[in-house]
Amino acid sequence: MKRYKYRERKSPMMRMATRFVFAFALLGLVALPASADTLTFYLDNEFSGATPPAGTAPWVTLTFLDIVGGVRLTIENVGLVGTEFNTGVYWNFDPSKNAAVFSPTAIGTGLGTQTAWNSMSSGNDQWKPDGDGFFDFRLNLPPPGDTFTAGETFVLEWIGLGLTTADFDFTSVNGPVGKTGFNAAAHIQGIGTSGNDSG
Secondary structure, X not given: OOOOXXXXXXXXXXXXXXOEEEEEOOEOOOEOOOEOOEEEEEEOEEOOOOOOOOOOOOOEEEEEEEEOOEEEEEEEOOOOOOOXXXXXXXXXXXOOOOHHHOOOEEEOOOOOOOOOOOEEEEEEEEEXXXXXXXXXEEEEOOOOOOOEEOOOEEEEEEEOOOOOHHHHXXXXXXXXXXXXXXXXXXXXXXXXXXXXXXX
16 A cells, blocks of 8 residues: 655644644545445544654544444544544545535444544535645544543444435545545644654
């Protein structure tokens, strides 16, 4: 599987504040549907050329599953270790539909280990992490104190809205050359021996 790395000039403050890992939109290589009703994105590329998480990639996975009446998204910090934690996740939606009217519900006990979240934002081509192309959904997760940490899962569902996994098999758009066409992204912090790096 090919790996791509991109670099751009940033101030030290920007390098600390905005470092993200991304899943590439190479269907059959990175976006691997396990069946007709499951779609999984593997976030295994540190985007900004900064410090990657210390664990084995993929560090985060997003799995969309068709369920009765809708779609379930399971976000898993499968490769994070130690003090690393996930503060934000981004993904895409069918551009022929209005993402703003399709808000999910967080599911806790029995499915996800993490139930706290700061906010969920949705809107076509609205969210642009680290200078990449625009995404349609942004999940903001809690800062230290109730963080989404190594090995934890977070589950969202869209019920009664007529959606399927196919509605989420799209890529970011309108980014500069080499920084667009991603299925999903996550912001990882707490990297390194001091826990002060992010990726």
